[in-house]
Amino acid sequence: MPDNDxxxxxxxxxxxxxMEEFGxxxxxxxxxxxxxHRYIRRGIVFGHRGMDEYLDVLQDGGEVAAITxxxxxxxxHMGHKVVVDQMKMFQDMGxxxxxxxxxxxxxxxREISLEEARKLVIEEYLKNYVALGIDxxxxxxxxxxKAGNNHLARAAMFGRYLTQNEMEATYGSxxxxxxxxAQVQYADILRPQFPEKGGKxxxxxxxxxxxxxxxxxxxxxxxxxxxxxFRKPASTYNRFMRGLTGGKMSSSxxxxxxxxxxxxxxxxxxxxQAKTGGxxxxxxHREKGADVEEDMVFELLAFxxxxxxxxxxxxxxxxxxxxxxSGELKQIAKDKIEGFLREHQRKRGGAAPKVEQYIEENxxxxx
Amino acid sequence: MPDNDxxxxxxxxxxxxxMEEFGxxxxxxxxxxxxxHRYIRRGIVFGHRGMDEYLDVLQDGGEVAAITxxxxxxxxHMGHKVVVDQMKMFQDMGxxxxxxxxxxxxxxxREISLEEARKLVIEEYLKNYVALGIDxxxxxxxxxxKAGNNHLARAAMFGRYLTQNEMEATYGSxxxxxxxxAQVQYADILRPQFPEKGGKxxxxxxxxxxxxxxxxxxxxxxxxxxxxxFRKPASTYNRFMRGLTGGKMSSSxxxxxxxxxxxxxxxxxxxxQAKTGGxxxxxxHREKGADVEEDMVFELLAFxxxxxxxxxxxxxxxxxxxxxxSGELKQIAKDKIEGFLREHQRKRGGAAPKVEQYIEENxxxxx
Numbered sequence: 001m002p003d004n005d006x007x008x009x010x011x012x013x014x015x016x017x018x019m020e021e022f023g024x025x026x027x028x029x030x031x032x033x034x035x036x037h038r039y040i041r042r043g044i045v046f047g048h049r050g051m052d053e054y055l056d057v058l059q060d061g062g063e064v065a066a067i068t069x070x071x072x073x074x075x076x077h078m079g080h081k082v083v084v085d086q087m088k089m090f091q092d093m094g095x096x097x098x099x100x101x102x103x104x105x106x107x108x109x110r111e112i113s114l115e116e117a118r119k120l121v122i123e124e125y126l127k128n129y130v131a132l133g134i135d136x137x138x139x140x141x142x143x144x145x146k147a148g149n150n151h152l153a154r155a156a157m158f159g160r161y162l163t164q165n166e167m168e169a170t171y172g173s174x175x176x177x178x179x180x181x182a183q184v185q186y187a188d189i190l191r192p193q194f195p196e197k198g199g200k201x202x203x204x205x206x207x208x209x210x211x212x213x214x215x216x217x218x219x220x221x222x223x224x225x226x227x228x229x230f231r232k233p234a235s236t237y238n239r240f241m242r243g244l245t246g247g248k249m250s251s252s253x254x255x256x257x258x259x260x261x262x263x264x265x266x267x268x269x270x271x272x273q274a275k276t277g278g279x280x281x282x283x284x285h286r287e288k289g290a291d292v293e294e295d296m297v298f299e300l301l302a303f304x305x306x307x308x309x310x311x312x313x314x315x316x317x318x319x320x321x322x323x324x325x326s327g328e329l330k331q332i333a334k335d336k337i338e339g340f341l342r343e344h345q346r347k348r349g350g351a352a353p354k355v356e357q358y359i360e361e362n363x364x365x366x367x
Numbered sequence: 368m369p370d371n372d373x374x375x376x377x378x379x380x381x382x383x384x385x386m387e388e389f390g391x392x393x394x395x396x397x398x399x400x401x402x403x404h405r406y407i408r409r410g411i412v413f414g415h416r417g418m419d420e421y422l423d424v425l426q427d428g429g430e431v432a433a434i435t436x437x438x439x440x441x442x443x444h445m446g447h448k449v450v451v452d453q454m455k456m457f458q459d460m461g462x463x464x465x466x467x468x469x470x471x472x473x474x475x476x477r478e479i480s481l482e483e484a485r486k487l488v489i490e491e492y493l494k495n496y497v498a499l500g501i502d503x504x505x506x507x508x509x510x511x512x513k514a515g516n517n518h519l520a521r522a523a524m525f526g527r528y529l530t531q532n533e534m535e536a537t538y539g540s541x542x543x544x545x546x547x548x549a550q551v552q553y554a555d556i557l558r559p560q561f562p563e564k565g566g567k568x569x570x571x572x573x574x575x576x577x578x579x580x581x582x583x584x585x586x587x588x589x590x591x592x593x594x595x596x597f598r599k600p601a602s603t604y605n606r607f608m609r610g611l612t613g614g615k616m617s618s619s620x621x622x623x624x625x626x627x628x629x630x631x632x633x634x635x636x637x638x639x640q641a642k643t644g645g646x647x648x649x650x651x652h653r654e655k656g657a658d659v660e661e662d663m664v665f666e667l668l669a670f671x672x673x674x675x676x677x678x679x680x681x682x683x684x685x686x687x688x689x690x691x692x693s694g695e696l697k698q699i700a701k702d703k704i705e706g707f708l709r710e711h712q713r714k715r716g717g718a719a720p721k722v723e724q725y726i727e728e729n730x731x732x733x734x
Binding site: 107108109113145147149153154156157158161164167173174175177178184195226 | 471474475476478480481511512513514515517519520521522523524525526527528529530531534540541542543544545546547548550551562563593594733734
């Protein structure tokens, strides 16, 4: 059985065990060499693999890269923002940014047509990502289905360095659709190191731990490859945002997330319906306080809506002491989301025509 | 266990059983609609699948195609000539010709570098194929590693239409290197039907029966595909030339074949050492005659060196009656191979600079 299934539901179990098993180091070990970012301060990014070498090269003025993918399936939401914000952080650190639209993966594993995928990528993801600060002019953005002859040929030839056993142990099967798109993904991750992209360089992939199988097999391909001198990719690991209703944030359950395209009204309504850590009665709440760890509204504040640590800490104390009620916490979140979405919608309005022009100028969709 | 393993040794067993099992029809059924070619008259091409429809479209003036591949591994020899001659036959019938250099396959399954593969393709195969009559200016020739973005993207997306069970039942494993190159091969076979090549059309692949697994799975992909309207490829099946020393013709045993680059001297020496169907003593031979079926020199004459059926029949009768001795048969073959190779070498001399210029003008090897 696979350790994790990047294509299915995830039950992570004990994160520390996984870190031990897969050689993921605590982020604390390199925190003082990283930017002062709330994700790192708050343990939202909790681990890494291979970042020491990455930071060494960066410190010596060398080229480094960061890559992430867009899986065109469902709406872009606040969960995706965790990765986009990290990409911005790496871009600000000086990394070359690569952004892959995984339309071969969605075609092979979700039966989404290239045309549907393209629409989702542009309307749901790209316009929002640009509004969140990704600068396409400084980004190597591409669709897997248009990744180029050499990229796709290399993906096919990565098969030489992989075994059926490895695939089955990692993914639970050697299904041809999954295998093909996995190999394209390894090429995506190694793309910043292709000769035509400047060659060998440290590359980081910010992921959730469910995506680690792809990272581990990409490292295998990088290690074994005979014709390219690749560095094994580094990675950072972020906690998953849970769904607003508790449980997993799921694209099949729109109440579980605030989408980046949600109206302010819908977003507020989702916050109103969110699972909180408040107690059943006012008396009990005042006496025992809220269970902050189980409060999905607090999680939203901690991940995205409150940048200032002292402000967040004040809210945590007031809420966990019982001084603040769930309704009051929700009101804070609704005010904050209104501010965030209003600003985001304004930026997306500006981004939309730019994205459309960028796509028009850079891609010919003849597949 | 796989029925046949296109990458390994082949033990075919009873051909008629295979034909029954895999729905291969006897060539006799369509022989009167095909050109009057010795391969068909002599049963060297013994079967087909789907050629009725192919011939119908051709008869109605529609576009048809034929495709074959070059596996860059070892020397080009008289065994390869069986397929090249068929491609010429289809070209003369009016088919568009596609010729694939399977360098991704040789990379993945034989660990041959792209550079080695390229050298083999050009020096061993392409120069000889042009000398044998393939007109590159009327041929869609390409290397798999340079097949183009859309070709390679489609190959990766064919994974959606295949299952691990199918792969294992057909090939004996779902090894990622084999799977990737198999999918590229399905794209090769369907390439004449890509929109940029004029779209849906009957396409024939002349093969040995060991390659039928690829044909069957390509037909599956063609049938199931959601975004392209493909015709299922047709195929013709040729008998294998056996090795000169008896047993299988094998690129690892140069005495088992006459290479297209062999000197006349070497070719004659190989004929001298070939396994014959002659009897051990002169007396026995004169009395019982030769076993023509087990004579590798006669096979060489029948496949390639004697175009005239009556001449071949005369030799068969004289040899099987004991009137002709093995040494005499070998002398005929040596005279014929000298004539063939002398002419072939002259043509190859003319082809060589043209091939080099063609490659220079059409390919950039940056992988």
